[in-house]
Every structure is written in C-alpha cells, then in structure tokens.
Amino acid sequence: MELAERRGVETRVYEPAEDSALLAAVAGERLGSDARVLEVGTGSGYVADRIVREVGASVVGSDVNPHACVAARERGVAVVRADLVAPFADDAFDAVLFNPPYLPTEPETAWDDWMERALSGGEDGRAVIDPFLERVGRVLAPDGVVYLLVSSLTGVDAVVERAGEEGFSAVAVADESFPFETLTVLELFG
Ligand SMILES: C[S@@+](CC[C@H](N)C(=O)[O-])C[C@H]1O[C@@H](n2cnc3c(N)ncnc32)[C@H](O)[C@@H]1O
Secondary structure (H helix, E strand, O other): OOHHHHHHHHHOOOOOOHHHHHHHHHHHHHOOOOOEEEEEOOOOOHHHHHHHHHHOOEEEEEEOOHHHHHHHHHOOOEEEEOOOOOOOOOOOEEEEEEOOOOEOOOOOOOOOOHHHHHHEOOOOOOOOHHHHHHHHHHHEEEEEEEEEEEEOOOOHHHHHHHHHHOOOEEEEEEEEEOOOOEEEEEEEEO
16 A cells, blocks of 8 residues: 555544553453454454454454454454444354444534544434444343443443443443543443
C-alpha cells in the first residue's frame, strides 16, 4: 500500500487507546488457549492480536468499517466485515469481546464518517451497546462469557440493567479512572 493511501486508512480506523489496552489485558488474563473468541468492532485488530499472541486462543474479529477490516487483516487477524454478530453461527463462541462506540453524541452528529462510527454512541451513548446486548447471546456457547468495555460517560448502571433485561448477570471485573471518565470492563454471563 502506498504511503498516502496508508495515511488515509489510518485516519479512518480507531487508534488503540487506554480502553483497548484495558479490555485486552482483562480478557487476556481470563481466557484459556482453547477458547473460541469473537472480537466485535475489532478496529485495527489490536485487541484480537493480543489475545492470539498472549493467550494462544483462536480469535476472529468483526467490524462494520471496511478500512478497519483491511487494517486488522494486515495485522494478521482473521476478520469479517459485519454488523455486530450478524453472520456468525448460533453458539459459535466461548467468549465475545467488545470495546464499543460509547460517547454520548448530539443527535445532529453525522454517522457517515468512520471515526464517528467508532466513537459515537448516540444521544445516550448506548446506541450500539443496546443492540449488541440484544444479539450477542445467540452466538455464545452455553457457559460463554462477554467482556464489554463501558465508560462512566455511558452510564455503567444503565448498561448493567439492560444486560439484565437480556438475561445476563454482570460483574465489573476491572476499573481504570481518568480525569474525565472511568472505564469499566463488565463480565457478562447468560
Ligand atoms: C472504540 S472502537 C474500538 C476498536 C478496537 N476494538 C480497539 O479497542 O482499539 C469501536 C469499533 O467498533 C466498530 N463498530 C461500530 N459499530 C459497529 C457495528 N454495528 N458492528 C461492528 N463493528 C462496529 C467501529 O468501526 C470501531 O472499529
């Protein structure tokens, strides 16, 4: 890929940050090498790649952003362009990871920009999290687990409540505080 083209791809793909690192560390400590793992919204493939390298688990990524799919594939991650869990078979995964778009955003925000799709969670921050919680149970094997990154900006209690409505029990397994938000990783069991 030419340098100019490469720069274009990079500005359209979420750059791994503290949230990515927290999710990778927490999931990496808890997953075994025999786990079949899906990372929804894999972006650059950073989290999926860490789980493959550090745990030895089998990981596939999904992302709605085609530029993210290119970047993740170039990192060596098996990736499918998809909306959330749509193309995957029932009961296919022992674990599903997601660092979702979660920033509360004004209604007039454009959704035709890939970085907005990576960051914006709609007015309440949960526009992508809620459908994820509604659909993820279908692809989880019995006793499967979800690791979901959430922020105090999004409302952790509201996410836990919605997860409960979808049949999950949620436990916060890690927190990290920054000046403007606290990041939490929720562990969800069906
Ligand atoms: C905050 S970024 C996280 C990227 C990467 N997992 C990380 O932690 O660095 C959220 C990612 O979710 C993707 N995404 C947003 N909506 C999605 C959807 N409906 N289905 C699949 N991926 C989605 C975005 O394109 C973006 O790559």
